[in-house]
Amino acid sequence: AQDVPAVLPDAPSEPPATPAAPAPAAPQDIPAATQSAPAVVHEAPRVSWRLASSFPNESPTLFAGAEDVARYVAEVTDGRFTIEIFPAGDLVQPGQVLEAVQHRVVDCGHTASTRYFDTDPALCFDAAVPFGLNTRQMNAWMNQGEGLALTRVLFDKYGILNFPCGYTGAQMGGWFRGEIKTVDDLRGLKVKAGGFARHVLSRLGATPVDIPAAEAYTALEQGVVDAVAWIGPYDDERLALYKVARNYYFPGWWAGTLQLSLYVNQGAYEELPKPYQTALALACNMASSNMIARYDAGNPDALRRLVSLGAQLKAFPKPVLQACQEASLAAYKELSAKDPMFKKLYDSMMAFRDKQVPWFRMAEGSFDNMVATLGQPGA
Amino acid sequence: AQDVPAVLPDAPSEPPATPAAPAPAAPQDIPAATQSAPAVVHEAPRVSWRLASSFPNESPTLFAGAEDVARYVAEVTDGRFTIEIFPAGDLVQPGQVLEAVQHRVVDCGHTASTRYFDTDPALCFDAAVPFGLNTRQMNAWMNQGEGLALTRVLFDKYGILNFPCGYTGAQMGGWFRGEIKTVDDLRGLKVKAGGFARHVLSRLGATPVDIPAAEAYTALEQGVVDAVAWIGPYDDERLALYKVARNYYFPGWWAGTLQLSLYVNQGAYEELPKPYQTALALACNMASSNMIARYDAGNPDALRRLVSLGAQLKAFPKPVLQACQEASLAAYKELSAKDPMFKKLYDSMMAFRDKQVPWFRMAEGSFDNMVATLGQPGA
Numbered sequence: 001a002q003d004v005p006a007v008l009p010d011a012p013s014e015p016p017a018t019p020a021a022p023a024p025a026a027p028q029d030i031p032a033a034t035q036s037a038p039a040v041v042h043e044a045p046r047v048s049w050r051l052a053s054s055f056p057n058e059s060p061t062l063f064a065g066a067e068d069v070a071r072y073v074a075e076v077t078d079g080r081f082t083i084e085i086f087p088a089g090d091l092v093q094p095g096q097v098l099e100a101v102q103h104r105v106v107d108c109g110h111t112a113s114t115r116y117f118d119t120d121p122a123l124c125f126d127a128a129v130p131f132g133l134n135t136r137q138m139n140a141w142m143n144q145g146e147g148l149a150l151t152r153v154l155f156d157k158y159g160i161l162n163f164p165c166g167y168t169g170a171q172m173g174g175w176f177r178g179e180i181k182t183v184d185d186l187r188g189l190k191v192k193a194g195g196f197a198r199h200v201l202s203r204l205g206a207t208p209v210d211i212p213a214a215e216a217y218t219a220l221e222q223g224v225v226d227a228v229a230w231i232g233p234y235d236d237e238r239l240a241l242y243k244v245a246r247n248y249y250f251p252g253w254w255a256g257t258l259q260l261s262l263y264v265n266q267g268a269y270e271e272l273p274k275p276y277q278t279a280l281a282l283a284c285n286m287a288s289s290n291m292i293a294r295y296d297a298g299n300p301d302a303l304r305r306l307v308s309l310g311a312q313l314k315a316f317p318k319p320v321l322q323a324c325q326e327a328s329l330a331a332y333k334e335l336s337a338k339d340p341m342f343k344k345l346y347d348s349m350m351a352f353r354d355k356q357v358p359w360f361r362m363a364e365g366s367f368d369n370m371v372a373t374l375g376q377p378g379a
Numbered sequence: 380a381q382d383v384p385a386v387l388p389d390a391p392s393e394p395p396a397t398p399a400a401p402a403p404a405a406p407q408d409i410p411a412a413t414q415s416a417p418a419v420v421h422e423a424p425r426v427s428w429r430l431a432s433s434f435p436n437e438s439p440t441l442f443a444g445a446e447d448v449a450r451y452v453a454e455v456t457d458g459r460f461t462i463e464i465f466p467a468g469d470l471v472q473p474g475q476v477l478e479a480v481q482h483r484v485v486d487c488g489h490t491a492s493t494r495y496f497d498t499d500p501a502l503c504f505d506a507a508v509p510f511g512l513n514t515r516q517m518n519a520w521m522n523q524g525e526g527l528a529l530t531r532v533l534f535d536k537y538g539i540l541n542f543p544c545g546y547t548g549a550q551m552g553g554w555f556r557g558e559i560k561t562v563d564d565l566r567g568l569k570v571k572a573g574g575f576a577r578h579v580l581s582r583l584g585a586t587p588v589d590i591p592a593a594e595a596y597t598a599l600e601q602g603v604v605d606a607v608a609w610i611g612p613y614d615d616e617r618l619a620l621y622k623v624a625r626n627y628y629f630p631g632w633w634a635g636t637l638q639l640s641l642y643v644n645q646g647a648y649e650e651l652p653k654p655y656q657t658a659l660a661l662a663c664n665m666a667s668s669n670m671i672a673r674y675d676a677g678n679p680d681a682l683r684r685l686v687s688l689g690a691q692l693k694a695f696p697k698p699v700l701q702a703c704q705e706a707s708l709a710a711y712k713e714l715s716a717k718d719p720m721f722k723k724l725y726d727s728m729m730a731f732r733d734k735q736v737p738w739f740r741m742a743e744g745s746f747d748n749m750v751a752t753l754g755q756p757g758a
Contacts (some may be wrong), residue, residue: 044423044457075657076455080425131750134743135674136514136548141673169515170746232742251746278454282661289664293522296515300738315745318753325753353750359679361751362613364513365744366694367549367630370741371510371732374697374704 004207047276049083051269052092052100054111056214061235061294063285065166066110067261072283073276081276083108094212097263098123102158107268110165112260117195121335124196125345126151126162128171128255130328132349135167135257135292135354136364142259146348150178154341159266162167163284166260166291171252172236174229177220180316183323192216194228196331197254203327213239218242231258233302234295242311249314253324260291272290395618403419423651426655428462428647431471431479433490433648435593440673442466442576442612444639444666445489451662452655456748460655462487473591476642481537489544491639496574500714502725503575505530507550507634511728514546514636514671515743516735521638533720538645542663545639545670548678550631551615552695553608554624558601559695562702571595575710576633582706592618599623610637612681613674621690628693632703639670665683 042291051070054379055062057358070083071360088094096115113126125147131140141147155162174193178184187205191198198208209225216228221244228245229252230236242248262284269277307313336343430449434441447463465475465485476488477495489494492506512520520526521543551574559565566584569681570577577587588604590740595607600623607624608631609615621627641663648656688691695703 006742072657076654076661078652078654131753134750136671139668139677140672143669144676170742172742190380212438233738248536250741251749253498253749256746256750273457275455275457278451279661282451282665285665285668286661289518290522290666292515292518296519296735297523299742300734303533303738303741313741321749321753325680355679356675357747357751359682360747362629362682363549363678365553365634365747365751367632368513368736368739368744370630370632370700370737371513371635372744374510374700 006026012052020159031319043078044275045273046078047081047272048083049092049107050107051083051085052090052097052106053085053087054094054109054115055088057087058238059232059235061168061291061298062166062260064294066262066289069110069165069262069280069283072286073279076279076282077276079274081279088334093375098158098160101160101263101265104265104268110260111262111263112194113137113162114195114258119198120154121199122154122218122339122342122345126259126261127152127173127350128194128258129196129346130200130254131256131325131329131350133256133353133356134360135169137353137360138167138257138259139164139288140356141352147350147352150345150348155263155343156266160265161171161266161269163260163262163281165262165284165287167232167288167295168255168258168260169292169295170232171229171255172226172232173249173252174227175220175236175241176227176247176249177245178226179247179314180249180320182317183320185319189227191227191229192219192221192225194254194258197229199323200254200327200331204323204329217241217244229254232299236300237302237306242306242309245311246312249313249316249378251316253316254319262287287363303346320362337352383458394430413538418753423456423459423654426460426650426651427518428460429470430462430464430641431469431476431485432464432466432489433473433476433494434467436466436618438614440547440610440670440677441545443673444670445641447477447666447669448489448544448641448659448662451665455658455661456655460651460658464489473533477537479538480539482641483644483647485644487639487641487643489639491637492541493574493637496578498580499533500575501718501721501724504728505533505638505640507573507637508575508725508728509579509633509710510704511740512635512732512735516666516732517636517638518543518734519615520728520731524731526731528726529724533724534642535645540645540648542641542643542660543638543665544641544663546597546674547610547634547639547676548635548666548671549611549636550608550634552614552631553606553609553622553626554599555606555626556624557605558626558693561696562699565699568606569604570606570608571581571598571604572606573633573657576608579633579703579706579710582710583702594710596620596623608633611674611678613677616681616685621685621688622723625689625691626693627685627690630677630695632695632700632707639735675676683693 051066053063053066057063066085070085073081073083092100096113097111099110100106103351112125114128116123123366151162190209191201191206192211202208211219213230216298220227220228228241332346336346400445430445432442432445435739436442445464452460452462471479474494476490479485480488482510492502513581530541568585569588570585571588571590581587592609595618598604599607607620711725715725
């Protein structure tokens with residue numbers, strides 16, 4: 001697992017402090033055509049992999065990430081490198097993809113690293129943390145900042161190589177039966193949310209409940225939970241939660257985006273011919289572009305339909321967000337004190353964020369705001 | 380050129396009105412391993428292409444897009460498909476990449492479709508138009524909306540297949556010697572800007588000047604121009620324009636992002652084995668992710684340096700932006716009346732934008748705004 005070969009983009013612009021993770025290959029490392037291949041006949045091996053998805057195949061967005069990876073890898077290798085996909089629960093339980101890839105029950109898995117918060121909170125920096133990065137910033141931190149190199153150091157202890165493989169964009173804050181007017185309204189509330197959000201919410205007196213999305217409707221209806229945070233309109237629409245919890249809050253402060261990942265067993269990866277390794281990296285990147293495009297194209301209409309059916313859009317009041325931020329900062333501090341790797345990732349991501357935010361606000365924010373205030377019908 | 384094969388993502392969620400552009404292949408069209416390849420030995424051909432870039436190789440961001448394409452295509456085909464890159468002016472002049480690819484002087488070219496505004500204004504919908512889309516929205520319109528299918532109908536008359544291949548993000552409004560307090564301050568101003576922006580500015584009484592970026596410094600110093608719009612801090616820094624034009628305006632209302640493209644000669648494309656066609660699409664997609672990451676990671680520090688050297692950040696006043704928007708709407712109307720293809724692209728992009736904007740404002744905007752107002756040091 002030491003000599004993990006190169007896969008993704010460029011070498012990071014600033015090399016990470018920890019030298020254990022090898023930098024991705026520089027362009028000059030590509031073998032020239034004359035050096036790399038025999039002159040006449042080229043036998044590319046057949047490779048068949050198994051992939052466990054954390055997502056059920058009814059999820060047209062999240063599950064599609066794995067389908068994209070398999071599709072592009074097959075296309076670009078002329079059908080020689082194939083990947084068989086097992087939906088959540090078929091071979092591996094949704095929360096056990098990390099373990100299954102580590103022990104090579106499967107060769108690779110498609111999942112979100114927030115699922116393993118209870119195993120290792122630092123893994124969340126590979127996916128989403130409260131008050132963290134938006135999609136563009138996450139891509140930049142992984143691709144050109146320290147994100148990929150540092151998370152690979154972390155995953156190395158599981159014998160896994162992680163590849164960014166999908167983004168949801170900024171998430172909604174979820175469906176609430178009642179209103180959230182002050183932070184006290186969170187106290188005693190039974191909430192379904194993701195790993196890190198659960199941890200922060202419990203610090204504010206809420207009671208996190210872990211149920212599958214498929215059970216969210218019934219759980220809300222029967223009062224087993226008072227609120228359900230899932231993703232955004234395009235996915236949430238299928239759960240029909242507006243019927244049992246009309247208040248649809250934003251923003252989802254725990255996920256400016258959710259990055260999904262392809263976890264690859266390092267041994268399996270090392271057995272691949274180099275072109276197949278590149279195929280895998282390229283396929284994951286295309287899966288990421290497709291997924292965020294599906295969300296961005298699908299969310300506006302889904303939101304419109306939800307509102308027409310009775311969903312009530314509500315912003316979390318600023319004092320509530322402030323309390324959530326303070327609880328998050330306390331959690332970060334505690335987890336950083338316990339785990340040097342958590343601290344290293346936290347410091348790196350937040351230093352990156354603090355540079356990004358004012359620039360994004362001026363450039364992207366002023367453009368978006370201009371179009372919203374000048375460019376819309378009736379403005 | 381009728382049977383343009385599939386290359387990019389999924390079939391668009393809503394098929395475009397014009398049936399001439401074939402929809403990209405659905406996943407089920409991928410040949411299964413058992414059908415597609417001979418049983419024992421596989422001979423992948425050697426293919427060498429020539430690529431003309433519109434950009435000089437001193438441009439570490441824009442030129443790097445072509446380098447990325449060549450690198451990933453070589454890696455994933457084990458060095459069998461290679462692409463030789465010619466920087467702007469070496470073989471083809473920067474503004475003649477369209478023509479060079481059309482007549483197969485080169486097999487492909489890396490360029491921005493805004494360069495060909497004077498040839499065919501509709502081409503700009505493949506790159507950037509005033510008050511258009513931001514990066515995520517452009518990716519969504521190309522990938523899941525009608526963008527790719529409709530622009531391919533347009534490029535078909537040039538015998539070219541276009542692939543999105545790089546994004547700059549929202550651009551700055553450029554460097555001005557004087558201040559812009561009212562729209563009258565634009566009157567008589569000599570401005571270097573991109574194609575569509577030039578057209579709109581001339582409607583407001585400005586005098587567009589077309590000079591290479593390398594001459595911008597001298598032109599400002601000698602009063603040949605009064606303002607220069609280039610890209611953003613990361614690229615602009617190299618031109619050192621703050622010394623001769625301190626006022627650095629935002630937002631660049633003509634480019635919420637600039638999409639670059641790989642233009643591919645259709646005949647050359649059709650000669651490629653199918654896996655190489657996929658390699659090209661995947662490489663362009665990775666080049667896009669890398670480019671936007673380089674800009675996003677590089678812009679904040681570059682802006683800080685520019686401000687420390689004396690750049691004065693200034694927002695265009697709202698009435699000025701309103702006047703620019705009105706002039707843009709008049710231009711859109713005129714160009715749509717002249718050219719049905721322009722109208723089709725305009726209607727499609729703007730209908731898409733008008734759905735995106737309120738959703739983005741709520742989801743992404745509220746998250747970004749929350750982090751900016753709560754999450755920053757000293758807030």
